[in-house]
Amino acid sequence: MSKAVDYASFPDKRGHFGPYGGRFVSETLMCALDELEAAYERLKNDKDFQAEFDQDLAQYVGRPSPLYFAERWTRETGGADIYLKREDLNHTGAHKVNNTIGQALLAKYMGKKRIIAETGAGQHGVASATVAARLGMSCHVFMGEEDVHRQALNVYRMKLLGAEVIPVKSGSRTLKDAMNEAMRDWVTNVDDTFYIIGTVAGPHPYPQLVRDFQSIIGREARAQCLDQTGRLPDALVACVGGGSNAIGLFHPFLNDESVEMYGVEAGGHGVETGQHAAPLSAGTPGVLHGNRTYLMQDDNGQIIHTHSVSAGLDYPGVGPEHSWLKDIGRAKYVSVNDDEALDAFRELTLVEGIMPALESSHALAYAKKLAVELGKGKSIIINLSGRGDKDIHTVAQIDGIQLT
Amino acid sequence: MSRLTAKFDALRADSRKALVPYIVAGDPDVASTLPLMHKLVEQGADILEIGVPFSDPMAEGPVIQLAHERALVHAVSLNGILELVAEFRTKDQDTPVVLMGYANPVERMGYDQFAERAGKAGIDGVLIVDMPPEEAEPLNESLAKHQLDNIFLLAPTTTDERIAKVAGLAGGYLYCVSLKGVTGAGNIDVDQVQTLMNRIKAHTDLPVTVGFGIKNAETATRVAICCDGVVVGSALVESVANAHKNGADVLEATTLIRDIRHALDAISG
Numbered sequence: 113m114s115k116a117v118d119y120a121s122f123p124d125k126r127g128h129f130g131p132y133g134g135r136f137v138s139e140t141l142m143c144a145l146d147e148l149e150a151a152y153e154r155l156k157n158d159k160d161f162q163a164e165f166d167q168d169l170a171q172y173v174g175r176p177s178p179l180y181f182a183e184r185w186t187r188e189t190g191g192a193d194i195y196l197k198r199e200d201l202n203h204t205g206a207h208k209v210n211n212t213i214g215q216a217l218l219a220k221y222m223g224k225k226r227i228i229a230e231t232g233a234g235q236h237g238v239a240s241a242t243v244a245a246r247l248g249m250s251c252h253v254f255m256g257e258e259d260v261h262r263q264a265l266n267v268y269r270m271k272l273l274g275a276e277v278i279p280v281k282s283g284s285r286t287l288k289d290a291m292n293e294a295m296r297d298w299v300t301n302v303d304d305t306f307y308i309i310g311t312v313a314g315p316h317p318y319p320q321l322v323r324d325f326q327s328i329i330g331r332e333a334r335a336q337c338l339d340q341t342g343r344l345p346d347a348l349v350a351c352v353g354g355g356s357n358a359i360g361l362f363h364p365f366l367n368d369e370s371v372e373m374y375g376v377e378a379g380g381h382g383v384e385t386g387q388h389a390a391p392l393s394a395g396t397p398g399v400l401h402g403n404r405t406y407l408m409q410d411d412n413g414q415i416i417h418t419h420s421v422s423a424g425l426d427y428p429g430v431g432p433e434h435s436w437l438k439d440i441g442r443a444k445y446v447s448v449n450d451d452e453a454l455d456a457f458r459e460l461t462l463v464e465g466i467m468p469a470l471e472s473s474h475a476l477a478y479a480k481k482l483a484v485e486l487g488k489g490k491s492i493i494i495n496l497s498g499r500g501d502k503d504i505h506t507v508a509q510i511d512g513i514q515l516t
Numbered sequence: 517m518s519r520l521t522a523k524f525d526a527l528r529a530d531s532r533k534a535l536v537p538y539i540v541a542g543d544p545d546v547a548s549t550l551p552l553m554h555k556l557v558e559q560g561a562d563i564l565e566i567g568v569p570f571s572d573p574m575a576e577g578p579v580i581q582l583a584h585e586r587a588l589v590h591a592v593s594l595n596g597i598l599e600l601v602a603e604f605r606t607k608d609q610d611t612p613v614v615l616m617g618y619a620n621p622v623e624r625m626g627y628d629q630f631a632e633r634a635g636k637a638g639i640d641g642v643l644i645v646d647m648p649p650e651e652a653e654p655l656n657e658s659l660a661k662h663q664l665d666n667i668f669l670l671a672p673t674t675t676d677e678r679i680a681k682v683a684g685l686a687g688g689y690l691y692c693v694s695l696k697g698v699t700g701a702g703n704i705d706v707d708q709v710q711t712l713m714n715r716i717k718a719h720t721d722l723p724v725t726v727g728f729g730i731k732n733a734e735t736a737t738r739v740a741i742c743c744d745g746v747v748v749g750s751a752l753v754e755s756v757a758n759a760h761k762n763g764a765d766v767l768e769a770t771t772l773i774r775d776i777r778h779a780l781d782a783i784s785g
Contacts, residue, residue, distance in 0.1 A: 134650075134651050135648065135651060136646045136647060136648075137648065138574070138575045138671075139669035139674060139682075140669075140671040140673050140693060140697075142673070142678065143671075143678070144673065282578075282581050282585070283571060283572065283585070288572060292572050292573070292574045295574045296576075296577070296698045299698060300701070301696075396624075397623075398624060399618075399619040399620045400572060401572070401574075409624065412593040412594060412595070412621060413570075413594070413623060413625070414570065414571040414620075414621070416571075
């Protein structure tokens with residue numbers, strides 16, 4: 113790894129992180145992306161825009177979120193000190209809202225009246241519907257038909273928020289197909305519509321702007337850690353589906369060479385079974401959804417089915433910046449199986465009284481192993497990216513309990 | 517001279533419009549594709565656009581999405597399609613063949629390997645829907661080594677500045693997307709197409725075909741007046757799919773192309 117890399121200077125002007133990223137979309141969208149890029153470049157240094165964003169994060173989302181020392185879990189684990197960045201305490205219950213607030217503000221400043229979004233588990237859909245409701249914009253959320261059935265609660269939540277949920281019946285009827293359909297809608301309604309992408313993937317400038325909006329997580333965590341412990345953490349751990357919560361935590365620490373970073377992918381039934389959602393651990397580079405990145409694909413370049421107990425990680429691609437950080441060795445990417453994540457879900461709930469999202473439980477499960485490896489006197493920050501209320505039905509079902 | 521250039525030169529000399537049907541390789545089944553290609557030429561096609569199926573065809577409307585899904589059930593691969601075109605070439609050395617698809621299968625094969633094999637198979641041009649000129653330079657280098665044209669899209673949202681840039685990189689012809697939307701979309705606005713064509717023609721002498729939303733002889737002739745050729749995709753794919761579903765001869769479903777040919781020839785000259 114080269115020490116000369118200034119991570120803050122990526123992506124380059126054309127949206128590339130090394131060989132990854134870029135803008136692989138059909139011609140119709142190129143001008144919309146140019147328009148978005150120009151607006152973002154103008155507004156990211158605009159005092160009024162930033163002030164409004166900061167105020168929304170403080171007063172609507174409830175930031176800063178605490179950095180919590182999980183003292184009892186640390187003691188029971190018997191290793192490094194474990195700190196939790198409590199994104200689960202945000203309004204709507206996950207880190208997703210940091211980004212939807214930012215993008216909805218962009219939409220407002222650009223004069224767009226209609227919001228579209230894709231969603232898998234429904235968290236990003238709910239976060240988008242929430243900000244659309246607040247700004248009085250219409251909101252259409254594309255959701256794979258399979259996910260509409262699996263996540264009935266979030267579907268109803270979006271409807272209560274005034275959004276229209278459109279079940280997507282093409283392909284595998286899950287998140288990736290929802291993203292395809294959102295792109296098709298955007299092509300058709302490109303003049304008046306703003307597409308709020310929920311993760312650090314998609315065509316440039318999305319991976320950059322989503323990262324920038326989510327970087328509030330790492331900026332806060334860095335300052336809180338210095339304040340509470342007097343030094344930087346030894347390691348960061350976050351789950352990676354598309355990778356927005358992970359990049360949000362990692363990015364402000366990238367130039368701190370002593371801080372190790374671990375992105376935890378969904379190992380599903382085990383990476384060796386092929387039934388997982390771990391493109392960085394077991395995939396190959398390719399082009400999907402507007403960017404070049406690691407993908408789960410077959411020898412013919414067709415995208416293959418993914419599996420994870422956590423719907424939010426059930427995606428065959430990953431943000432291009434993660435692909436780059438993997439290749440240059442700045443971050444390590446590992447995987448955790450469904451069972452290990454479920455154990456961590458139960459353990460944190462019992463030991464700390466905090467019920468984590470199944471997505472975040474992947475990070476917890478890996479961090480527990482890492483804490484033992486690093487040993488006492490070291491410290492780890494885990495991004496507790498969301499709360500687990502939405503997963504109670506899934507866990508109950510696994511326990512054989514029928515909730516009414 | 518490339519087969520595409522020769523074809524457009526000949527059409528221009530006769531004041532005729534190019535008719536470019538699109539089918540998805542392997543739809544409705546693998547055995548039908550080669551006979552369909554020959555039949556389309558027989559019905560009056562000038563150039564064939566062969567869709568390479570992809571699991572995530574982002575720019576397609578429902579009709580062509582389903583065609584991609586049907587083809588993938590038969591595990592149709594880019595490899596298999598190159599072999600298919602090579603077989604087509606044993607009987608037809610004149611009709612240009614263009615592969616239309618998405619970046620990932622080509623990425624997976626590797627640009628150089630793809631270009632070399634496509635050249636050998638007798639393919640004339642490549643249209644990668646999700647690879648705008650900004651990302652196309654490495655592929656262009658590989659294609660150029662094997663005299664393959666890279667065909668780019670232009671859309672109603674394309675600025676004049678971009679038209680000039682895209683035209684500078686394109687070969688063979690330009691594919692003008694008639695509307696803001698996906699393939700097979702409803703309402704083609706001929707006035708809007710005319711406006712866009714005027715903007716395009718101000719920047720390039722390359723032939724320009726128009727696609728998206730051309731369903732029948734009537735829409736084809738209305739659009740053809742202002743361009744060099746028309747692409748007929750969803751309407752043909754749907755017609756073939758219906759024939760297959762009803763147990764009819766899929767080759768007969770190409771009469772749509774014959775009808776459009778007659779109508780186009782009636783307005784030319």
